[in-house]
Amino acid sequence: MSELLSMWNHQVILGIAQAAAAVALCLAVVFxxxxxxxxxxxxxxxxxxxxxxxxxxxGMLLAALLHGSLPIAICILVGxxxxxxxxxxxxxxxxxxxxxxxxCAIAAxxxxxxxxxxxxxxxxxxxxxxxxxxxxxxxxxxxxxxxAMERFRADVMAHVGQIxxxxxxxxxxxxxxxxxxxxxxxxxxxxxLDMLKSLGFVWIxxxxxxxxxxxxxxxxxxxxxxxxxxxxxxASGIAGLVATLLMRGQAFSSAAQLEFRPGIPDSDVQGKPxxxxxxx
Amino acid sequence: xxxxxxxxxxxxxxxxxxxxxxxxxxxEKALVNxxxxxxxxxxxxxxxxxxxxGKTSFLRLLNRLDEPTGGIVRFxxxxxxELAPPELRRRIGMVMQAAFLFPxxxxxxxxxxxxxxxxxxxxxxxxxxxxxxxxxxxxxxxxSNLSGGxxxxxxxxxxxxxxxxxxLLDEPTSALDEDSARRVEDLVLDIIHERRMTCVIVTHNxxxxxxxxxxxxxxxxxxxxxxxxxxxxxxxV
Numbered sequence: 001m002s003e004l005l006s007m008w009n010h011q012v013i014l015g016i017a018q019a020a021a022a023v024a025l026c027l028a029v030v031f032x033x034x035x036x037x038x039x040x041x042x043x044x045x046x047x048x049x050x051x052x053x054x055x056x057x058x059g060m061l062l063a064a065l066l067h068g069s070l071p072i073a074i075c076i077l078v079g080x081x082x083x084x085x086x087x088x089x090x091x092x093x094x095x096x097x098x099x100x101x102x103x104c105a106i107a108a109x110x111x112x113x114x115x116x117x118x119x120x121x122x123x124x125x126x127x128x129x130x131x132x133x134x135x136x137x138x139x140x141x142x143x144x145x146x147x148a149m150e151r152f153r154a155d156v157m158a159h160v161g162q163i164x165x166x167x168x169x170x171x172x173x174x175x176x177x178x179x180x181x182x183x184x185x186x187x188x189x190x191x192x193l194d195m196l197k198s199l200g201f202v203w204i205x206x207x208x209x210x211x212x213x214x215x216x217x218x219x220x221x222x223x224x225x226x227x228x229x230x231x232x233x234x235a236s237g238i239a240g241l242v243a244t245l246l247m248r249g250q251a252f253s254s255a256a257q258l259e260f261r262p263g264i265p266d267s268d269v270q271g272k273p274x275x276x277x278x279x280x
Numbered sequence: 281x282x283x284x285x286x287x288x289x290x291x292x293x294x295x296x297x298x299x300x301x302x303x304x305x306x307x308e309k310a311l312v313n314x315x316x317x318x319x320x321x322x323x324x325x326x327x328x329x330x331x332x333x334g335k336t337s338f339l340r341l342l343n344r345l346d347e348p349t350g351g352i353v354r355f356x357x358x359x360x361x362e363l364a365p366p367e368l369r370r371r372i373g374m375v376m377q378a379a380f381l382f383p384x385x386x387x388x389x390x391x392x393x394x395x396x397x398x399x400x401x402x403x404x405x406x407x408x409x410x411x412x413x414x415x416x417x418x419x420x421x422x423x424s425n426l427s428g429g430x431x432x433x434x435x436x437x438x439x440x441x442x443x444x445x446x447x448l449l450d451e452p453t454s455a456l457d458e459d460s461a462r463r464v465e466d467l468v469l470d471i472i473h474e475r476r477m478t479c480v481i482v483t484h485n486x487x488x489x490x491x492x493x494x495x496x497x498x499x500x501x502x503x504x505x506x507x508x509x510x511x512x513x514x515x516x517v
Contacts, residue, residue, distance in 0.1 A: 164345055165380035165435075169393040170370035170442060256365040257347055 084142035109141035109239030144236035152184035188240030303350035326493035373444030429460030
């Protein structure tokens with residue numbers, strides 16, 4: 001309780017004032033967009049209010065659990081993974097058990113990265129360290145999972161003819177969708193690869209900035225930030241790959257028939273030949 | 281039409297392919313409804329009907345691209361579910377409406393099927409297949425530069441490379457201009473005759489059915505409306 005009460009010190013009040021300044025700039029951008037007939041007023045206002053309340057709530061929760069144990073941290077991370085799975089599952093309509101699939105992918109990506117960081121001593125098991133860093137890994141794994149699922153499903157649906165041409169020639173299902181597995185995993189990794197490339201040149205991530213502000217060695221802060229971004233890449237890659245492979249398993253029946261199809265066959269196909277993405 | 285005169289198309293127990301009460305229902309709709317038909321070895325059977333009558337749906341059941349919801353298909357007397365799907369589809373080849381070529385070279389496309397089962401074609405075998413479909417010297421051409429007719433010829437060569445026992449043709453000329461369509465049809469006819477292939481061809485073109493097939497079956501709303509010698513079944517069409 002003392003932690004909760006101590007939040008309302010001058011720092012919090014200063015933070016609220018600074019947040020108001022940030023919101024003012026956001027509103028100015030919204031106003032500018034409106035002049036170009038881009039109407040995002042309601043969505044931005046809702047998102048800002050929701051984001052602010054969520055972050056205040058998380059801050060209060062962390063303050064309350066500041067001295068929590070490892071089991072509590074694990075429970076929080078599992079809860080975050082579940083919430084991430086629910087969010088990612090919305091990006092894959094029409095597949096069977098999307099939440100379970102997303103949960104497996106995100107848990108695999110986030111879990112392995114966190115375990116490696118704990119094993120190497122990069123992270124301590126303190127809740128105050130584990131939960132924020134873990135949440136970054138889980139959030140990126142969630143995005144990668146959603147991007148991979150969305151891309152794989154869209155590619156398969158757009159290339160039904162090519163995939164069935166491969167099946168008709170006696171190819172096994174995995175071979176017929178191999179190009180789309182590759183593109184889905186790549187699509188899920190691309191933003192994280194760009195993030196890694198621009199690290200330090202285009203942006204200095206929050207963790208490093210926070211460490212510098214709190215007086216840590218700039219070199220160590222840089223190395224630590226690199227480790228986190230590398231782990232984000234790993235978590236995203238694992239999540240994207242697991243999600244895509246689990247979806248691939250759902251894309252075909254046990255008799256090697258394509259299940260992801262936009263509608264009933266028997267439609268006319270006209271015009272020039274359509275090209276698949278298989279390279280032969 | 282020499283091949284049309286060489287086959288005894290009367291039903292017998294030596295059918296290459298036979299459907300028995302074959303059905304496929306999706307949701308509330310019966311795409312294929314209780315169709316029983318036999319195709320004899322060396323016979324060409326045309327499947328005709330209006331758009332949406334279930335022609336393609338029926339054909340897709342014959343190489344198990346779709347799963348029947350009722351009835352069975354026998355392949356040389358055996359329930360075709362006893363065969364692994366890749367093996368079944370190699371033996372019952374299918375040429376689709378569009379070529380659906382894989383990016384790369386013509387040779388790569390022709391070699392695709394045999395490559396899948398670890399039996400790569402030699403350069404001479406590829407050359408022979410391309411020669412057969414009227415595309416000599418096309419091995420290294422990029423498929424993106426082919427015309428619609430050439431692409432469909434490559435698609436036919438690609439299917440023949442698997443050495444199928446039965447050929448399923450799903451309106452193979454419907455996406456082509458008139459000239460290309462006629463050439464591809466002539467090619468298909470020659471190949472069927474030369475290899476004495478058993479063939480099921482879907483077409484909405486009654487004239488094409490008359491030119492190609494020994495027998496024809498007419499589908500209406502997924503049901504078998506008529507079957508018999510092509511000229512008799514299609515005399516009023």
